[in-house]
Amino acid sequence: MKNTKTDVLVVGGGAGGMAAAVSAAKEGAHVILLEREDAVGGVLNQCIHNGFGLQFYQQELTGPEFSYKLEYELRDKDVHVVCGSYVRYIDFSSNSVYVISPSGAQIITAGAIVIATGARERPFGALLIPGDRPAGIFPAGLAQRYVNLENHLPGNRALILGSGDIGLIMARRLTLEGMEVAAVVERMPYPGGLTRNVVQCLEDFGIPLLLSNTVTRVRGNGRLQSVEVSEVDEQFNPVSGKERSFEVDTLILSAGLIPQVEDYVRDLDTDPVNKGLSVSNTCETNVRGVFAAGNNVAVFDLVDYVAAEGWIAGRHAAFNALGKAHQSQRIPVVRKGMVGVLVPNMVDPNEHLRIYLRLKAPMDKGKVIIRELEIEKSFVYGVPSEMIQLVVNKDKLDRIRDLNKLTVEVLS
Amino acid sequence: MQIVVIGGGICGSLILRKLSALRNVSAVLVEAKSDLGQGVTKANSAIVHGGYDDPHGTVRAALCVKGNDLFADLCEELNVPFKRTGSLVVARDNPDEIKKLEELLENGKKNGARGLRIIGKDELKKIEPNLSEDYKHALHCSSAGITEPWMIAIAAANIGRMNGARVITGDPVTGCNISDGHVEDIILESGTRITADCVINATGVHYNEVASIFGVVTPPVKLRKGQYILLDKLAGGMIKSIIFPTPSEEGKGKLVLPTVDRGVLLGPTSERLDSYTPDDVATSDKGLRDVIDAADSLVPGISRYNWIIKSFAGLRPDTDERDFFIKADDRVKNFITVGAIRSPGLTAAPAIAELVVDELIPQILEFSAEPKERIVTRLPKTEKINELPFKEIARMIDDDPLHGRIVCQCNEVSEREIINAIREGAKTIDGVKFRTRAGFGRCQGSFCGWRIAQILSRELGIELSEVRLNEKDAWILNGKVRP
Ligand SMILES: Cc1cc2nc3c(=O)[nH]c(=O)nc-3n(C[C@H](O)[C@H](O)[C@H](O)COP(=O)(O)OP(=O)(O)OC[C@H]3O[C@@H](n4cnc5c(N)ncnc54)[C@H](O)[C@@H]3O)c2cc1C
Numbered sequence: 001m002k003n004t005k006t007d008v009l010v011v012g013g014g015a016g017g018m019a020a021a022v023s024a025a026k027e028g029a030h031v032i033l034l035e036r037e038d039a040v041g042g043v044l045n046q047c048i049h050n051g052f053g054l055q056f057y058q059q060e061l062t063g064p065e066f067s068y069k070l071e072y073e074l075r076d077k078d079v080h081v082v083c084g085s086y087v088r089y090i091d092f093s094s095n096s097v098y099v100i101s102p103s104g105a106q107i108i109t110a111g112a113i114v115i116a117t118g119a120r121e122r123p124f125g126a127l128l129i130p131g132d133r134p135a136g137i138f139p140a141g142l143a144q145r146y147v148n149l150e151n152h153l154p155g156n157r158a159l160i161l162g163s164g165d166i167g168l169i170m171a172r173r174l175t176l177e178g179m180e181v182a183a184v185v186e187r188m189p190y191p192g193g194l195t196r197n198v199v200q201c202l203e204d205f206g207i208p209l210l211l212s213n214t215v216t217r218v219r220g221n222g223r224l225q226s227v228e229v230s231e232v233d234e235q236f237n238p239v240s241g242k243e244r245s246f247e248v249d250t251l252i253l254s255a256g257l258i259p260q261v262e263d264y265v266r267d268l269d270t271d272p273v274n275k276g277l278s279v280s281n282t283c284e285t286n287v288r289g290v291f292a293a294g295n296n297v298a299v300f301d302l303v304d305y306v307a308a309e310g311w312i313a314g315r316h317a318a319f320n321a322l323g324k325a326h327q328s329q330r331i332p333v334v335r336k337g338m339v340g341v342l343v344p345n346m347v348d349p350n351e352h353l354r355i356y357l358r359l360k361a362p363m364d365k366g367k368v369i370i371r372e373l374e375i376e377k378s379f380v381y382g383v384p385s386e387m388i389q390l391v392v393n394k395d396k397l398d399r400i401r402d403l404n405k406l407t408v409e410v411l412s
Numbered sequence: 413m414q415i416v417v418i419g420g421g422i423c424g425s426l427i428l429r430k431l432s433a434l435r436n437v438s439a440v441l442v443e444a445k446s447d448l449g450q451g452v453t454k455a456n457s458a459i460v461h462g463g464y465d466d467p468h469g470t471v472r473a474a475l476c477v478k479g480n481d482l483f484a485d486l487c488e489e490l491n492v493p494f495k496r497t498g499s500l501v502v503a504r505d506n507p508d509e510i511k512k513l514e515e516l517l518e519n520g521k522k523n524g525a526r527g528l529r530i531i532g533k534d535e536l537k538k539i540e541p542n543l544s545e546d547y548k549h550a551l552h553c554s555s556a557g558i559t560e561p562w563m564i565a566i567a568a569a570n571i572g573r574m575n576g577a578r579v580i581t582g583d584p585v586t587g588c589n590i591s592d593g594h595v596e597d598i599i600l601e602s603g604t605r606i607t608a609d610c611v612i613n614a615t616g617v618h619y620n621e622v623a624s625i626f627g628v629v630t631p632p633v634k635l636r637k638g639q640y641i642l643l644d645k646l647a648g649g650m651i652k653s654i655i656f657p658t659p660s661e662e663g664k665g666k667l668v669l670p671t672v673d674r675g676v677l678l679g680p681t682s683e684r685l686d687s688y689t690p691d692d693v694a695t696s697d698k699g700l701r702d703v704i705d706a707a708d709s710l711v712p713g714i715s716r717y718n719w720i721i722k723s724f725a726g727l728r729p730d731t732d733e734r735d736f737f738i739k740a741d742d743r744v745k746n747f748i749t750v751g752a753i754r755s756p757g758l759t760a761a762p763a764i765a766e767l768v769v770d771e772l773i774p775q776i777l778e779f780s781a782e783p784k785e786r787i788v789t790r791l792p793k794t795e796k797i798n799e800l801p802f803k804e805i806a807r808m809i810d811d812d813p814l815h816g817r818i819v820c821q822c823n824e825v826s827e828r829e830i831i832n833a834i835r836e837g838a839k840t841i842d843g844v845k846f847r848t849r850a851g852f853g854r855c856q857g858s859f860c861g862w863r864i865a866q867i868l869s870r871e872l873g874i875e876l877s878e879v880r881l882n883e884k885d886a887w888i889l890n891g892k893v894r895p
């Protein structure tokens with residue numbers, strides 16, 4: 001069995017992990033990046049549509065193009081990429097990572113670790129939808145993989161549950177590839193995905209979006225035969241008399257992403273709203289020398305944010321591993337008002353602060369307020385699907401040094 | 413002499429395994445579904461019961477206690493997990509419930525159940541610190557445990573096969589020829605005929621239907637549905653034992669129990685179906701809600717939203733007599749029904765197999781069994797990466813890199829394990845899943861489903877679009893996007 005040492009070890013080779021690896025290498029660290037699939041890229045590989053990179057690369061790219069740019073930098077910076085590696089266990093007391101891969105099992109001891117394991121899709125089973133258990137029910141990402149990478153269509157006629165971005169994108173994709181999409185069903189009174197996706201993926205193709213509706217039953221022995229849909233009230237309970245049935249052989253679920261953190265929750269703190277790892281504005285978790293970035297911190301709407309956070313995580317991981325980190329301070333960040341998802345959860349006033357937040361519900365207009373910093377930023381028409389981003393220069397953070405919290409509030 | 417067992421659930425497969433050890437018998441197993449153990453044996457609580465609650469004097473009480481005694485050795489031989497976790501029937505501090513515990517204890521003693529003891533709240537708290545404060549007493553049964561029922565069916569059939577038995581899957585029995593009060597041969601859906609000197613009907617919820625093919629009348633089955641919710645391994649730390657509420661008329665109640673791979677199972681409901689709908693394993697909103705409520709009242713906070721990974725239902729083949737029906741027919745002389753195998757059928761199955769092979773068959777066929785000189789009794793240990801220490805895994809990968817290709821990351825299943833499962837008979841996604849637990853974990857195959865489908869397609873030499881979830885019409889993909 002091999003024992004290896006490195007300055008920075010990155011777990012996960014999606015946008016977050018790749019950006020982290022590149023920036024850590026740029027700071028002079030020796031970097032190993034572990035990816036469990038046969039190629040890096042993560043979900044970018046299967047997102048063959050465009051809409052990536054406007055901020056991070058200032059140009060509009062497809063997912064694979066975005067990934068390719070980072071891959072190029074990985075090679076350029078001599079990051080040691082090991083695909084097909086599965087991380088079995090991390091001993092955070094010694095920063096030892098137990099890795100299994102076809103080329104052998106090894107223990108890698110790192111000066112600092114970046115966890116960038118992304119998110120997984122909420123599976124059908126977790127939704128507790130009553131009915132039979134037929135074939136033909138796919139999480140959207142799996143369906144996307146089959147269509148875009150494995151060259152196979154999931155069925156003939158589909159219903160899509162959930163109007164998150166993946167669901168919307170798949171509605172368009174399946175239509176373009178010759179499947180019929182009967183409708184997209186969303187239990188909230190507003191769509192879960194970006195407005196541009198509602199327009200470009202549904203409206204442009206005449207696919208109905210049924211808001212305040214949900215799937216109440218699936219039927220079929222063998223293959224899916226029909227799906228029952230019902231209108232729901234504010235508590236999401238089906239309204240009787242408002243049911244209808246769709247004869248479809250395919251049900252695509254876009255019911256949300258869950259940060260992949262379960263393997264680490266024994267040691268690392270999570271945020272109950274984000275459901276991901278708690279981090280500071282240096283992307284450090286509660287364990288010193290352990291950083292996290294990307295969809296395992298919170299589900300981000302844009303890859304640009306993921307890559308930017310990965311970049312910061314990698315930089316600080318390198319500082320940490322190379323003994324260049326300063327003694328950091330951590331002031332908790334708390335939510336108030338309509339703030340839902342919120343990153344980061346702690347702030348070190350010695351570093352710039354980038355805040356990402358999602359509203360709990362759509363608002364016609366409102367403002368983000370950070371009283372301790374005398375910041376007020378107004379917005380018109382905000383929706384939960386689009387993150388609001390705010391950047392605070394570190395010069396401004398000096399005044400909060402002695403405070404015991406920083407409050408991020410959204411008011412109408 | 414050729415003996416045909418119909419039904420590859422736990423009962424039929426264990427009967428086959430015993431028959432395959434005999435020199436003067438050629439044994440055949442016929443299963444309707446594409447794989448073994450996918451009937452009642454797939455969807456139940458997976459408990460090896462202690463045998464204290466089946467009324468004394470019933471067939472099921474006797475066979476349950478005997479089956480429990482046989483279980484540890486059986487699982488050892490079949491290389492199937494079995495953990496004696498112990499069970500608790502918990503009671504509130506009220507006279508009715510306490511009395512119920514005493515009755516169960518009394519009944520259990522009469523049945524010959526082992527390891528029974530009533531315990532008080534301090535000990536209860538020590539064993540199950542997360543149990544609701546409402547419960548102050550319990551009947552503890554140290555001989556109760558949990559297993560992986562479908563693996564028993566699969567492994568027993570494998571042993572049978574290794575010892576020369578024939579196993580046919582995906583081809584239901586649809587007809588027969590009978591002459592002079594004796595079955596001569598049976599006919600399968602495909603048209604295949606199999607001569608039979610003796611037929612064992614071990615078809616789970618279908619035993620009436622199959623008996624009637626042979627003109628045999630059996631007590632009418634009354635289906636009773638049980639719905640379940642499965643929780644993630646993260647919930648595994650909450651409990652150690654099988655936790656029952658005090659039983660009611662409806663049965664043992666809705667429980668909270670560990671699974672062999674460290675998850676937690678909640679349920680089952682107990683719902684009588686009005687008509688005979690043996691394929692109806694649909695879940696319902698109310699059923700699932702009842703399961704959650706019941707679980708939370710036993711172990712508050714256990715059914716957390718993010719821990720729920722799956723729901724499913726199973727059917728109990730009950731009868732008005734509420735007991736097993738294991739009998740040779742009077743009119744069709746070489747036909748034995750192993751019917752109404754309701755709970756605790758799993759536990760009793762090894763004892764049922766003994767009863768059928770060692771007693772009933774010799775009685776009706778007037779033959780004396782002759783053991784084969786050399787048989788396989790033990791399946792070789794299959795290596796599960798997930799259960800091995802890191803050093804051992806390193807050594808195995810040096811021998812074979814496929815041990816190091818982890819396909820299912822939730823349950824840590826390697827490509828080697830998946831290929832082995834396919835070589836041992838898995839033909840579908842479910843076949844792989846039930847044998848290896850790949851796709852059984854918290855992502856439910858979102859990450860690895862496509863890879864398992866690819867491996868199946870490669871190993872079986874079929875198109876990706878020919879891969880099935882389980883049965884023939886459970887297709888997954890609809891051909892290529894472009895040629
Ligand atoms: C369908 C879809 C459409 C989108 N559309 C857009 C868009 O138009 N514009 C936009 O900007 N953004 C879009 N996004 C969002 C953006 O692509 C993602 O937020 C971003 O790519 C996530 O990156 P990540 O690195 O956090 O996670 P991932 O890409 O999921 O990467 C995580 C990686 O870690 C690996 N991994 C996980 N666990 C382990 C382990 N234990 N060991 C080793 N490796 C592991 C995984 O295999 C994976 O490669 C879209 C996302 C989806 C799914």
Ligand SMILES: Cc1cc2nc3c(=O)[nH]c(=O)nc-3n(C[C@H](O)[C@H](O)[C@H](O)COP(=O)(O)OP(=O)(O)OC[C@H]3O[C@@H](n4cnc5c(N)ncnc54)[C@H](O)[C@@H]3O)c2cc1C
Pocket residue numbers: 418419420421422423424442443444445448449450451452453454455456457458459460461583584585586614615616617618622637638639680726727728729753754755756757758759760
């Ligand atoms: C909700 C529930 C909970 C339970 N919990 C427990 C428990 O915790 N402990 C316990 O001991 N017991 C329990 N049981 C009981 C136990 O699961 C069953 O008694 C046992 O699995 C029955 O096995 P079997 O082999 O008789 O039936 P099955 O597993 O159903 O096998 C019968 C097989 O026959 C096949 N078949 C049917 N028709 C034909 C045909 N025409 N031709 C060929 N094949 C055919 C079927 O496809 C099936 O595979 C529970 C049962 C239920 C439903």
